[in-house]
Amino acid sequence: MAKATKKQALGRGLSALLKDPQNDIKSAEDKNADKLVGHIVELDLDAIEVNPFQPRTSFNEESLRELASSIRELGVIQPITVRKLDYNKYQLVSGERRFRASKLIGLETIPAYIRIANDQESLEMALVENIQRQDLDPIEISLSYQRLIDEINLTQEQLSERVGKNRSTIANYLRLLKLDPIVQTGMRDGFLSMGHGRALINIEDTQVQLEIYEKILANSLSVRETEKLVKNLQEGQSVEKAAPKPVALPKNLRKSVKEFSEYLGAKVDVKVAKKGNGRLIIPFSSEEDFNRLKKIIQGED
Structure with a gap:
């Protein structure tokens, strides 16, 4: 003290x-x-x-x-x-x-x-300093780069010098802003990585982007699997045929999920990838319901 x-x-x-x-x-x-x-x-x-x-x-x-x-x-x-x-x-x-x-x-x-x-210097200082932080999501960084280009009138080359990043790195971030807003939101919320986003950029049709986005979430697709899906699409396959088939939930996990759902009083969902990794999804209907689940998980109830 x-x-x-x-x-x-x-x-x-x-x-x-x-x-x-x-x-x-x-x-x-x-x-x-x-x-x-x-x-x-x-x-x-x-x-x-x-x-x-x-x-x-x-x-x-x-x-x-x-x-x-x-x-x-x-x-x-x-x-x-x-x-x-x-x-x-x-x-x-x-x-x-x-x-x-x-x-x-x-x-x-x-x-x-x-x-x-002045305002311009303040904007530049705020954006450049915040870009250096480790906890900004890819879309926040992309928007900051775009603002520096638009509002400070910097070229990508000048921006590269200001923030100490390769021009190709800056270009990759800026391309993320071409993604459908729903996909961008998924990246901001941590459902997708920048690698997923870079794979989806190669799909110009936003409706197809969203279909792939749903497949990524539903099947817990890795970046490599997403890249393969996109490649198959570009070779003429449909999303349904190109997407990896969902991995069946093992019997012991199905039993555990049922018990988990009964314990929490919520329909728990589990998505498993081929490598055995996956996601546990616990839905909630309101802030009050979220706090109820939180207390149960933390052992406060």
Whole structure:
């Protein structure tokens, strides 16, 4: 706890400087602006607004609560980055999860690096920094690349230099945006991998894409199996003939699934692939039903 207290105490003198209207810093040329660059400043959470350029569109509530618990114990270890908008008014450039988690536990201030940037620079900083994160899904990354191209007017070559990725890698991500929106949603929800998506791009007919998408989910198809299915289609076979036949559920598993369904009070479904791997599907009818199932699985009932 001593470390957290020390960390949170950094930059309080600079915080006072920022709150003095006589010394309002609006550009890098202003007096005392050099005192901000490279320093951690304690900012009021209420003085910070979220970034409209944030490429992430969803935040896992459970993950936020875990982060909030960590911040409660250790403090905010890595400062957020903001840009100055006006007197005592800032906008997030990066660190929205830390920002949200800090508000969740009722903190009043947060350590931050202050940048002075216009809208275009802020957009570029937010997108480039977020692209480097490991937990963005392929579609979020694809949309971020597209925004950098459209709104910052970057070529794929320039984008490659900015984000440190091969041009071919960027091109592969951008091609994912040609997929049917339902397939894109499946990738965002984790039902499909980027490999599945790259295989489906070769099918121009969106209706056929959706038929293959259903086959992937129903039969737990691997990327290799999906690629083979697409190849068979391109050679003239129908989706039904090209798709691998579903693997029959072993007798012992059928019995276990029945027992599982009775235990949970829900019709459990199991999909098994040829290699023996598969998916366990537990449907729920509402948030209340989901919480009921969660309690049973966690042994709380």
